[in-house]
Amino acid sequence: MKGEEAAxxxxxxxxxxxxxxxxxxxxTGDHGIAEDIAQSALTKAYVHWRRVQRADNPDAYLHRVLVNTNTERFRKRRVAEQLGADLPQSIGVDPYGRFEQQHMLRExxxxxxxxxxxxxxxxxxxxxxxxxxxxxxxxxxxxxxxQAAKGLAKLRAHPGLIGARLRVEEYCR
Structure with a gap:
């Protein structure tokens, strides 16, 4: 890759x-794995940088590589992975409960x-x-x-999100 392309x-x-x-x-639900997948996706984009640049939507191309890279890790391992509910420690305090809502959504x-x-x-x-x-x-x-309809239905029925909605409604009163 030449200087201008590298820049x-x-x-x-x-x-x-x-x-x-x-x-x-x-x-993925894991910050370390997320960074690894992002790096892998960018490595693949680097190898095919000219193709990425010529794509109608380079962001869509990159997202597709990211999703495929995530899917490949399941194929290679042949082990069912369970996402953890624990999030990395956050810095600062969220006085409005937003962190808790985000945690529930990620769960x-x-x-x-x-x-x-x-x-x-x-x-x-x-x-x-x-x-x-x-x-x-x-x-x-x-x-x-x-898939969106099924996913949203499961999210709406998730006990953690139902409880979060109730707490938000109580908080706003």
Missing amino acids: DFRAFVESRWTGLVRTAYLL ALADLPVRQRAVVVLRYWNDLPELEVARILGCTLGTVKS
Whole structure:
């Protein structure tokens, strides 16, 4: 890779690293694994940087690589992984209970199957259109819609989120 291409790639990585790790964390539930997956996805993007640059939407291309990299770790290990409910220690105090709500949401996301979690995270957390999520995951628009509906139904029924809604309503009174 030449100097100008390397500078373009460096700028691309710097502008997307935080969001990429955040998305990977929501897919995996583990900050260390999330950073590893983000690095692996960026390594693959580096190897194919010219193709990434030519893509209609480089961010969608990168998200697809990220989701595929996450899926590959399950295929390679052949061991069922359970996402932990424990989050890394946070710095500071959240006086409005936002941290607790986020913790509940992450717990509920951890209970979703991998495909549903990927659809919900890409569609609602990253605010991507359904068609783009379908392209990233390599599936049909109908699959995205059905997985989103099933995932949202499970999230709505999750006991931790129901309790969080009640606490929020009580807090706002």
